[in-house]
Amino acid sequence: xxxxxxxxxxxxxxxxxxxxxxxxxxxxxxxxxxxxxxxxxxxxxxxxxxxxxxxxxxxxxxxxxxxxxxxxxxxxxxxxxxxxxxxxxxxxxxxxxxxxxxxxxxxxxxxxxxxxxxxxxxxxxxxxxxxxxxxxxxxxxxxxxxxxxxxxxxxxxxxxxxxxxxxxxxxxxxxxxxxxxxxxxxxxxxxxxxxxxxxxxxxxxxxxxxxxxxxxxxxxxxxxxxxxxxxxxxxxxxxxxxxxxxxxxxxxxxxxxxxxxxxxxxxxxxxxxxxxxxxxxxxxxxxxxxxxxxxxxxxxxxxxxxxxxxxxxxxxxxxxxxxxxxxxxxxxxxxxxxxxxxxxxxxxxxxxxxxxxxxxxxxxxxxxxxxxxxxxxxxxxxxxxxxxxxxxxxxxxxxxxxxxxxxxxxxxxxxxxxxxxxxxxxxxxxxxxxxxxxxxxxxxxxxxxxxxxxxxxxxxxxx
Amino acid sequence: xxxxxxxxxxxxxxxxxxxxxxxxxxxxxxxxxxxxxxxxxxxxxxxxxxxxxxxxxxxxxxxxxxxxxxxxxxxxxxxxxxxxxxxxxxxxxxxxxxxxxxxxxxxxxxxxxxxxxxxxxxxxxxxxxxxxxxxxxxxxxxxxxxxxxxxxxxxxxxxxxxxxxxxxxxxxxxxx
Numbered sequence: 062x063x064x065x066x067x068x069x070x071x072x073x074x075x076x077x078x079x080x081x082x083x084x085x086x087x088x089x090x091x092x093x094x095x096x097x098x099x100x101x102x103x104x105x106x107x108x109x110x111x112x113x114x115x116x117x118x119x120x121x122x123x124x125x126x127x128x129x130x131x132x133x134x135x136x137x138x139x140x141x142x143x144x145x146x147x148x149x150x151x152x153x154x155x156x157x158x159x160x161x162x163x164x165x166x167x168x169x170x171x172x173x174x175x176x177x178x179x180x181x182x183x184x185x186x187x188x189x190x191x192x193x194x195x196x197x198x199x200x201x202x203x204x205x206x207x208x209x210x211x212x213x214x215x216x217x218x219x220x221x222x223x224x225x226x227x228x229x230x231x232x233x234x235x236x237x238x239x240x241x242x243x244x245x246x247x248x249x250x251x252x253x254x255x256x257x258x259x260x261x262x263x264x265x266x267x268x269x270x271x272x273x274x275x276x277x278x279x280x281x282x283x284x285x286x287x288x289x290x291x292x293x294x295x296x297x298x299x300x301x302x303x304x305x306x307x308x309x310x311x312x313x314x315x316x317x318x319x320x321x322x323x324x325x326x327x328x329x330x331x332x333x334x335x336x337x338x339x340x341x342x343x344x345x346x347x348x349x350x351x352x353x354x355x356x357x358x359x360x361x362x363x364x365x366x367x368x369x370x371x372x373x374x375x376x377x378x379x380x381x382x383x384x385x386x387x388x389x390x391x392x393x394x395x396x397x398x399x400x401x402x403x404x405x406x407x408x409x410x411x412x413x414x415x416x417x418x419x420x421x422x423x424x425x426x427x428x429x430x431x432x433x434x435x436x437x438x439x440x441x442x443x444x445x446x447x448x449x450x451x452x453x454x455x456x457x458x459x460x461x462x463x464x465x466x467x468x469x470x471x472x473x474x475x476x477x478x479x480x481x482x483x484x485x486x487x488x489x490x491x492x493x494x495x496x497x498x499x500x501x502x503x504x505x506x507x508x509x510x511x512x513x514x515x516x517x518x519x520x521x522x523x524x
Numbered sequence: 525x526x527x528x529x530x531x532x533x534x535x536x537x538x539x540x541x542x543x544x545x546x547x548x549x550x551x552x553x554x555x556x557x558x559x560x561x562x563x564x565x566x567x568x569x570x571x572x573x574x575x576x577x578x579x580x581x582x583x584x585x586x587x588x589x590x591x592x593x594x595x596x597x598x599x600x601x602x603x604x605x606x607x608x609x610x611x612x613x614x615x616x617x618x619x620x621x622x623x624x625x626x627x628x629x630x631x632x633x634x635x636x637x638x639x640x641x642x643x644x645x646x647x648x649x650x651x652x653x654x655x656x657x658x659x660x661x662x663x664x665x666x667x668x669x670x671x672x673x674x675x676x677x678x679x680x681x682x683x684x685x686x687x688x689x690x691x692x693x694x695x696x697x698x699x700x
Contacts, residue, residue: 398622402610441579523566 064366064508066500074500077493084486088170092483099163165477171231171238172473177487178227179325180349180465181495182220183342187350188213189281190314190343196284196300196307201518202377205370208508209358211285213350215502216495218278223491225270228325232263239473242331254331261328270324273317280310288513289506297514318343326465329472333411335396344389348430349461351381352454357499359447366508369520372445377522379444382457386434393427415467418476422463429460462488528698530556531681532659533690535668538564544688545570548672551684556671559663582640589635593628659696 094102192210195203232243241247241254242261248254254261284303291299319339327338335341355378361367400408415423433456443449470478510516535541542564548555555571568576598617601607601624609620617624645651663669672681674695682693 394622394625398625401622404611 064503074493074497077489081486081490084482088483092170100159165474168238168473170483171235173483174487175227176465176469177491178224180462181491182224183346184349184353185217185220187346193307193310196303201515202522204513204515204519212499212503214281216498221274273321276313292512326468341392344392345461348385352457356454373522376444379450383438390431414471426463529674530696531672532694533670533685534692540689541668547688554673559658559669582636585639586632586636589632593631597624
């Protein structure tokens with residue numbers, strides 16, 4: 062069945078993008094505060110605090126331990142020594158604190174837009190991997206959903222280019238707002254980053270990013286082409302070709318996805334590393350991707366456009382949402398427990414920063430991504446109720462946005478985080494772009510891949 | 525009251541069996557039991573059986589397992605012989621909880637799985653050394669057997685069953 066994007070949806074997407082662009086521009090323009098402005102702002106804040114003034118001062122001093130290793134890489138290793146010279150400590154502390162707050166304010170719009178861009182890109186990439194799995198496994202239940210997945214993966218290329226673009230721009234014009242290893246001054250004073258400079262180099266970073274994206278895009282391009290050619294074919298040649306390239310893509314994807322997650326996320330904390338980080342990001346990616354497949358499928362079905370999709374398909378998608386949520390938790394916990402247990406200073410700072418400054422988002426995210434799906438999606442009858450799946454999906458998506466937020470923010474804005482205009486307008490901007498591109502792509506081909514060799518099995522799919 | 529006479533209708537295909545079950549049910553005959561060599565999807569619904577309650581039992585067993593794990597680890601590692609866990613000698617269960625999560629998870633799964641299997645066996649009246657109940661050994665290989673109670677309607681029933689594709693129809697006297 063042919064789909065035509067409704068004017069209301071297109072208008073919504075455009076409005077979201079316009080509001081987003083306005084908000085993002087506003088937050089970039091207002092973030093460029095000078096030292097004096099920040100100083101007066103902080104002074105006003107502590108006066109307002111009144112009796113809390115003393116307490117607040119204490120917090121700031123205490124926080125410095127974490128920042129020394131976490132946030133202000135800019136102040137680097139020499140900083141610890143400077144601190145121990147007690148003589149001009151009073152003045153230094155003040156300047157350092159104001160500087161710290163000022164840097165965080167400069168970085169915030171960069172970090173906010175990066176988190177949102179990555180979140181929406183990750184949905185499309187997760188769906189692309191899930192799509193390849195359907196072909197590689199020759200799945201019989203899913204062919205009716207393949208066109209929905211193809212629509213979502215249309216966002217992969219623009220989304221990935223935007224993420225890479227922001228990452229590189231932050232190094233070139235953004236005063237190293239995201240990746241401190243892009244700053245030659247920082248590297249000059251940092252032995253650990255020097256040791257990694259063979260990998261963490263801005264040119265090589267860009268080149269490998271483009272190689273990853275090119276590989277993913279080639280798969281997306283050819284699988285889509287064969288999928289459409291299969292509609293009017295009289296044999297299964299196109300399907301077999303997709304089967305082969307899907308298997309090859311999955312191998313390429315698992316390597317490049319891991320490297321992408323080190324590059325684009327883990328390297329914001331260049332001292333820290335986790336060997337299962339690629340898996341962890343992959344798990345979040347898959348949950349979000351499958352959740353969005355379920356949501357768009359339910360939306361299109363409610364318009365009567367996917368008449369052959371039955372509640373067993375929804376049930377299976379919800380099972381995947383449930384399963385990958387548990388998988389995500391398993392990896393989250395594995396990463397956390399090993400670092401917590403071994404208690405090695407350079408590893409454990411990562412979680413100390415999150416427990417000290419990000420307690421609510423950090424623990425709230427575990428509740429939203431684990432406890433909530435576990436309890437809500439456990440019952441098999443609930444997995445077949447469309448509005449129930451949508452509600453659970455919204456919570457899962459918000460939870461995984463917060464997950465990405467927790468990955469990027471502590472290393473960039475540190476304890477100066479908030480959810481305000483920069484964050485929300487970035488989400489609106491990319492949500493609008495995502496809706497616009499995905500639903501435009503859905504109009505380009507019939508929603509039912511009618512000559513897929515497994516389409517009969519999918520139509521009769523019954524759990 | 526159980527009928528003393530039953531008909532055993534034998535099928536050789538699960539799809540034919542499913543169609544037959546629907547037909548027999550729509551003719552308002554009571555199917556006592558069906559023996560199959562493997563689980564047939566949707567058969568319970570077609571027969572009109574009540575949904576299983578094993579999921580509820582499983583949830584309860586899981587909660588018991590979780591509780592056992594917490595109480596046990598608290599006694600062993602905190603109270604009886606306090607341990608310095610991961611270089612953090614806080615001797616508090618909640619602060620050392622990450623170290624106990626794997627055990628909490630394992631015992632939840634262990635209790636849920638084992639007790640659920642045992643419950644299933646007992647509820648199905650299966651225990652060690654019990655004689656097999658299935659009336660025809662071919663149902664363990666490639667045949668499906670439907671057992672229907674007869675209430676002086678033998679002829680009508682066997683005609684109906686023949687129509688549904690049964691390969692064999694036997695009248696069995698189940699006199700005790």
